[in-house]
Amino acid sequence: MIGALLLFMQLGVAAPQNLVVRQGEAIKVVPVIGTTRGSYIRADLLALALGGSASNVANGHYRVSLGDTRIELIEGVPFARADSFLVPMTLPALRSGDTFLLPFQVAAALIPRYASGFFFDVGARELRIFTTTVARRAPPQPAVAESEPAAAGNTSEPLSRPRPPRRGQRHLVVVDAGHGGPDPGMTGPIGGGPRLVEKDITLSVAKLLADELRDSGVEVLMTRTTDTLIALSDRGRIANANKGDLFVSIHVNATGSRGASAARERGFETYFLAEAKSEDALRVERMENEAVRFETGAYAPKGDPLSFIINDMAQNEHLRESDDLAETIQQGLKTFHPGPSRGVQQANFAVLRGSYMPAVLVEIGFGTNPDEAEFLSEYSNQRQIAASIARSVLDYINHYEARVGGGTR
Numbered sequence: 001m002i003g004a005l006l007l008f009m010q011l012g013v014a015a016p017q018n019l020v021v022r023q024g025e026a027i028k029v030v031p032v033i034g035t036t037r038g039s040y041i042r043a044d045l046l047a048l049a050l051g052g053s054a055s056n057v058a059n060g061h062y063r064v065s066l067g068d069t070r071i072e073l074i075e076g077v078p079f080a081r082a083d084s085f086l087v088p089m090t091l092p093a094l095r096s097g098d099t100f101l102l103p104f105q106v107a108a109a110l111i112p113r114y115a116s117g118f119f120f121d122v123g124a125r126e127l128r129i130f131t132t133t134v135a136r137r138a139p140p141q142p143a144v145a146e147s148e149p150a151a152a153g154n155t156s157e158p159l160s161r162p163r164p165p166r167r168g169q170r171h172l173v174v175v176d177a178g179h180g181g182p183d184p185g186m187t188g189p190i191g192g193g194p195r196l197v198e199k200d201i202t203l204s205v206a207k208l209l210a211d212e213l214r215d216s217g218v219e220v221l222m223t224r225t226t227d228t229l230i231a232l233s234d235r236g237r238i239a240n241a242n243k244g245d246l247f248v249s250i251h252v253n254a255t256g257s258r259g260a261s262a263a264r265e266r267g268f269e270t271y272f273l274a275e276a277k278s279e280d281a282l283r284v285e286r287m288e289n290e291a292v293r294f295e296t297g298a299y300a301p302k303g304d305p306l307s308f309i310i311n312d313m314a315q316n317e318h319l320r321e322s323d324d325l326a327e328t329i330q331q332g333l334k335t336f337h338p339g340p341s342r343g344v345q346q347a348n349f350a351v352l353r354g355s356y357m358p359a360v361l362v363e364i365g366f367g368t369n370p371d372e373a374e375f376l377s378e379y380s381n382q383r384q385i386a387a388s389i390a391r392s393v394l395d396y397i398n399h400y401e402a403r404v405g406g407g408t409r
Contacts, residue, residue: 019127050118171218177205184197191260247360266340
């Protein structure tokens with residue numbers, strides 16, 4: 001997959017003298033070996049630091065196993081196989097006696113992309129391991145609202161209520177259902193099957209998310225509650241005008257092509273606003289920002305260089321918080337979503353640009369993948385996605401309050 005190669009090149013990651021592996025407060029250090037070709041890491045030491053294993057396998061292959069993910073390389077060959085994906089590498093793997101050396105790209109780009117629970121922080125030059133922060137519990141099943149009947153044959157799994165914020169604290173979460181009106185968003189799946197339209201799925205999940213948050217004592221404002229067009233630039237303005245604390249935009253992902261291989265793309269990812277660092281993030285950014293073509297007249301955004309500078313300064317204040325919120329949501333979805341975690345990503349989404357608060361965009365799955373399209377179309381699964389995001393939002397709010405001493409933003 002060319003995207004993984006371009007990801008590493010676009011990251012511009014210079015290998016440090018040591019790779020820091022962080023899991024919470026625990027830190028492990030893996031030496032980085034400099035060669036005339038480039039920077040390498042011992043496969044056995046990297047696997048040990050990440051809680052996995054490394055071993056020789058048949059036909060000269062070397063395998064690193066991390067949970068359910070298997071990464072295989074061959075000495076002198078500038079490709080790796082991550083499960084079923086063939087990934088081009090900037091450098092070939094090397095062998096020194098009994099020691100197998102992996103290009104630094106494996107730690108900085110390949111593992112975070114293809115293995116669940118890992119994220120490479122470019123600024124800190126460290127590989128982070130995440131543990132599931134949201135436990136699944138099973139209290140009695142809440143009743144389904146009569147206005148949103150569950151699909152026939154579906155049985156919703158028990159949903160747990162997130163821990164509400166402290167009493168007396170006002171929290172307004174702005175929930176944004178992507179697309180709408182003449183802008184349908186993506187349609188799928190590839191290869192036939194029941195038709196999925198993004199604007200319908202996002203509205204359904206957004207309504208369920210709003211219900212979950214309100215039931216937990218949080219104020220909610222939805223940018224749209226019907227099948228109507230809201231300009232991308234206006235969604236942030238709505239959040240700001242109502243003094244929102246958080247902005248969560250719901251979307252369904254799609255591949256950039258319509259072939260059989262594209263139909264196999266799957267998984268979920270959460271974005272915050274920053275310059276895109278990968279080819280795939282740029283693809284999603286272009287896809288979601290295309291909605292502006294439906295905006296005419298009063299809907300069309302107006303350019304103003306001074307406003308752009310002021311907006312950029314205001315948004316930069318919330319980048320770290322947006323990253324934290326995105327990571328919390330991503331970890332919650334991992335507990336039940338059938339697709340792989342594609343990690344926390346960053347891109348220059350128009351819908352997030354005008355939100356002067358922690359803001360994220362959640363791609364809840366690939367509507368172009370037949371299996372994920374079926375998963376996303378089922379009402380019980382939509383409720384589970386909404387409940388998970390609600391738990392993550394409440395976990396983030398409680399964590400934020402603990403850090404700042406309970407004050408309001």
